Amino acid sequence: MIKSIINAVLGNSNDRAVKQYRQIANNINGLEKEIQSLNDDKLLEKSLELKAKVQNGMTLEEALPLAFALVRESGRRFANMRHFDVQLIGGIAMHYGNIAEMRTGEGKTLVCTLPAYLNALTGKGVHIVSVNDYLIKRDCDWMRPIYEGLGISVGCVLDQMPHKEKAENYGKDITYVNNSTLGFDYLRDNMKADPAEMFFLNKPFNYCIVDEADSILIDEARTPLIISGPSVENTEMYIRINAAIVLLKPDDFVVIEEEKSVHLTENGVDTIEKILNGYGILSGQLYDDKNFRIVNHVQQSLKAHKLFTKNKDYIVKDGEVLLIDEFTGRILAGRRYSEGLHQAIEAKEGVEIQRENQTLASITYQNLFRMYKKLAGMTGTAKTEEEEFIGIYNMKVIAIPTNNPVARKDYEDSVFLTKEQKNKAIIELVKEANGKGQPILIGTASVEYSEALSDVFRQNGIVHEVLNAKNHEREAKIISDAGKFGAITISTNMAGRGTDIKLGGNIDAMILDGTQNIEDEAQKAEIIVQIKEKYEVERQKVLEAGGLLVIGAERYESRRVDDQLRGRSGRQGDKGETIFMLSLEDDLLRIFGGDRIKSIVSKLGFKPGEAMNHSMLTRVIRYSQKRIESMNYDMRKNILKYDDVLNQQRIFMYTKRLNIIKNKDLMPEIKNMCHDFLTHTCAQAGLVAGQNLLNNQIVIDKIKEIFGREFGKDDAQNFENIDIAAQSLYNLCEDKLNGCILQHSSNIVDSVLMSIFISTLDELWQSHLSMMTALMDGIHLRSYGQKDPLNEYKIESYRNFDLIMTLFISMSLHRIMAFEIQD
Known part of the structure; x- marks a missing residue:
């Protein structure tokens, strides 16, 4: 109640922030004439x-007004784009570490030049991630003239760019x-x-x-970045397990669609045990400790068959299973599911099974x-996820x-009883809108449905384009034409494609197509004038027809999408x-809203084939989406909790590794390792530093054994305490x-030493990651x-981490004493 009164009088926190930023924008405006x-030279001088x-x-903060004024003028002068006041406000919000939620077409690409330039003035580097x-x-390329007009260097790092070029561009102001390239380059840095x-030293x-x-920090945050190397796993196992899963009956497993999980029932466990014992690949019971790898194979194959759908989660192309990004609809080139799931899908689809990889980083x-x-x-959309942005990244929206x-x-949403009725209604609406030339975009959530809808369109003689993971190479052309008079486009996950649909078509693309083969500048200028005139006529026709009609053929799991x-x-x-046209057979409504929606339909008395437009239905759909968003948030929080444990160890390991690489004198490190090695040895026998080792024959025998086995020496009888023993070991x-x-x-010796330390550290860290991955597979069972x-x-x-750090010391010392340099 009190909060409502305060908001009514003072505005909510968002209104107050915008009001504050608007005052700063007014200060920036005051510098514009000056x-x-x-x-141009004076502008550059002012910037420097x-x-x-x-x-x-x-x-x-003191530099902000002048910095933003310089960027605005550079944009007007060198890129023919002047920042609006609301764009200044967006830039200010981002400078203060917030997420600026700006509608599609409001010019976010231009907005980010403001805080990017301001923060680049420190010389410490700015990354813009897309x-x-x-x-x-x-x-x-688009924003480069703005930065360079102010003396700020700018570059872009592409995934397949040569190392030297990458290093040069990472060194720019x-x-x-892109997000995955950044993450993988960071991980590779810590493997060099x-x-x-x-790149980042x-x-x-x-x-x-x-x-x-929202796409990068929330949607893609479900899956960690992993650098893998080949393992020695036998691919035949996937084929045998797949054959067993195919034989399961409906009462052998339980699918929980809301949680996207599947589990064997008691009957299912018995069935699998009988089948696998018959194949000769299982001894004892399925959940015996020695069978943990088989359990993982069974679980992954079960998921592949019951949770992952062809042409929705992946496609099969040229004998290869290719993943589909559920948020953008694009093929995820080079990406594979981990922990054997991808191999299980390959076995399911009958294509060549590629070896499973082990995690390296x-x-x-x-x-x-x-x-x-x-x-x-x-x-364009983040407010619905503000709780997560604040909780995980400490960023307000x-x-x-x-x-x-x-x-x-x-x-309002139009809801139908069946998909067939929905498709029929979509066809009628498309024909009506297309009759007056209105461009139409139909959004679907899966490749499968986009192609099914396309078949229905063809049967009805409707000329259209389809954009999904199977023809993503034509994406730029299809989107460029999607706003033209009379255009009809069916797109899978159009929401995540990051490009605008412009009414009348994309003028830049039109000019490029119309002038690419013209060398005469006068002729080119004349053609450009003609193209612009034609574009304006086309755009006006589209506006008169009602602008772009967006038909959502499915609701997504997220309101934001x-x-x-x-x-x-x-x-x-x-x-x-815009309108969403749904059916009670759609996954979202069937799984999460089924009974409640059927109850509403029954009460309101809708008839078959009739469109159901009612605020109650919309509220139920929104409620269902909130449930899914909450589940996904919990899933991401859970992933983060586990990775936070590893992250502390990752930071320690990467810091230690970097110190070894940067340190030219490794002898003090070896001296510390000798002392730590013997301290640990004695601690296992209950002794501490300073105690007389001669009084404990067990420790003497242990040290003699270690010196004899590891270093070929037998001097332990002369050691009075750990310090003397450590010094002797160091002397060796x-x-x-x-x-x-x-x-x-x-x-040469320094190089060999560093190689020993780094290779040993990497070997043990990879072993630790593999152990943690295997542990994660079954850790939930301990809740029972x-x-x-x-x-x-x-x-x-x-x-395990303490163990590998102890092993690092003993293995390194052993390798130091054992290495030989060949001439």
Whole structure:
């Protein structure tokens, strides 16, 4: 009640933030005339002066008004784009570490130049992260004149770019890069042995702006980034397990669609045990400790058959299983499911099974982006997920007002009893709208449904384009034409594609197509004028027809993705219409809203074939989506809790590794290792440093055994305490290394030492990751023993990490004493 009164009087927190930022924008406006009076050289000089001041102590907040005024003028002068006041407000919000929620077409790409330039003045680097290489290259090239006009260097890093080029672009003041490339480059940095080869050594993560922030920081955060290497797993096992799963009956397993999980029943366990015993690949009971790998194979094959659907979650193309990004509809080139799931799907589809990989390095997107000193973002839809942004990334979502009022009409959902009735209604609506030339975009959530709908359109003689994972190579052309008069486009997950549909078509693409073979400049200029005139006529016809009509043929699991689809229409104050047309057979309504919706339908007395338009139905659908969003949030939080355990160890390991690489004198490290090694040995026998070792024959025998086995010496009877024993062990190592230096050189020996330390550390870390991955597969079963799986995971993880650090010392010392340098 009190909160409502405060909001009524003072406005909510979003309104107050926008009001505060608007005052700063007014200050920026006050500098505009002064900055416009500068010529190009003076503008650059002003920028360099500001950069020097920031690097000499001026705060970024003090520099903000002038910095933003310089960027606005550079945009007007060098890119023919002047920032609107609402874009200034969006830039201010991002500078302060928030997510700027701006509707489609409001110019987010231009907005980010403001905080990017301001934060680049520190010289510590700025990363602008987007969802794919096409967008980062487009945005970098598009915005480059603005930055370079102010003396700021800018570059973009592409996935397949040569290492030297990548290093050069990461070294720029501002770097555009896609999220997966950034993550994998970070992981690879921590697998290198040469500091000169590292991208982030001299420019650690400082300030980052995440484009399509909800897609990257939430949707893609379900799956960690993993660098893998080949394992020795036998692929024949997947074929045998697949054959067993096919024989299961409906009462052998339970599918929980809401949780996207599947489990064997008691009957199912008995059935699988009988089948696998018959195959000769199982001894004893399925859940015996020795069968943990078989349990994983069974579980993954069960998921492959019961939870993953061809042409929805993946496609099979040229004998290969290719994943579909559920948020963008694109093929995820080079990406594979982990933990044997991809191999299980390959066995299910009867294609060649590629060997399973073992994890060499991994990190979640949450922990990757939380490494930045300051993180900001921009997107068209984020407010519904603000709780998650605050809880995980400590970022608020600021909804930025539009530059022009929204003229789009959003209609209530139309719900039908069956998909057939829905498809019929979509056909009728499409024919009606197309009759007046209105461009139409039909959004679907799966490749399967987009193709089924396309078949229905063809049967009804409706000419259209289809954009999904099977023809994504034509994406740019299809989207470019989707806003033209009379265009009809069916698209899978249009919401996540990151490009606008412009009424009348894409003028830039038209000019490029119309002038690409013209060399005469006068002729080219004349053609451009003609194209622009034709475009304006086309655009006006589309506006008169009602603008872009968006038909959502399915509701998505997330309200945010629905809002993104709606946002394709009505950009920058254009006319437009949107409607969702659903059926009770759609997965979302069937799984999450079935009984409640059927009850409402029964009460309201709708007839077969009749469209059900009622606010009660819309509320139930929204409620169902909230349930799914809450479940997905819990899933991501759970993933993060487990990765936080590993992240502490990852940071320790990467720091230790980097210190070894940067340290030119490793002898002090070896001395510490000798002491730690013997301290651990004695601790196992109940002794501590300082105690007389001669009084404990068990320890003497143990040390003698170790010196004899590992180092070929037997001097333990002379040790009075650990310090003396450690010094003796160090002397042995020193003598060994000095002998090698006499034969070769100190540089060669230093290189060998570093190689020993790094290879041993990497080997043990990879072993630890594999052990943790295997542990994760079954840790939830401990809840049946009234134990908290997360606590159990922490205990096992810390125990194993202590073990590998102890092994690192003993293995390194052994390898130091054993190595030989060949001439």
